[in-house]
Amino acid sequence: MSKSVLALITARGGSKGLPGKNIRPLGGKPLVAWTVEQARACPLVDRVVISSDDPEIILAAQAAGCEAPFIRPAELASDTASSADVAIHALDALGQDFDILVLLQPTSPLRESADIDACIRKLVDHPEAPSVVSVTESSKSPWWMQTMDDGGRLSPLMPDANAARRQDQPRVFVPNGAVYVVRVAWLRQRRAFLGEGSLGHEMPADRSVDIDSLLDFRIAEAILAAGGQV
16 A cells, blocks of 8 residues: 555543543453554554553553654643544654554554554545545434423434335444544544545444443453453
8 A cells, every 4th residue: 555654542641431441451462452452453553652641551551562763742732622633643752754644542542553554455445535434323213302491302313214114214324433534634634534425434332332431441341351342
């Protein structure tokens, strides 16, 4: 493949939902190590780099074989910092031209390197697409969702949705946070990972766990203990 690809792992230290989650042991190794190993196993990735403000996360990532050529500035490690700003900072800090950036979050440890590979290949095979994002089928259809006013009265979120039979409703998907693959030029211009023309890569629920809480972590542990099946 002629395209140069950077895999950027983003992991800040200030998690509020589950403090220390990025270095919390899962299956005998720090959470961040899962993502490093998956990225390094992808043959289409040229470099694997960590963007973090936390020395412990950086050390854990390096121990798993990840590059750590810079420390993320404090202003990009807050709750309000966008992933696009973090990615563009990394690209500027590296001072190397890449065609494609793969954003990987340690909170999706059950993805596979094949998922990363598939997203990159899909973007390369569709030159008109700006990005490819991993998704999973939503367990709750918006066709059945309701809003509720202060008086407790329900109204359908989508007009005439209740009239549609379940079997007639389209499948709906949500980004699962596991893989974002974007053309660098488009990322710099739009400062986004998802937009008009973006493509999806479907992943099953058992590989789509996004760890934000202790419950999420326990679910990931249970899936691993069951051999990756739910």
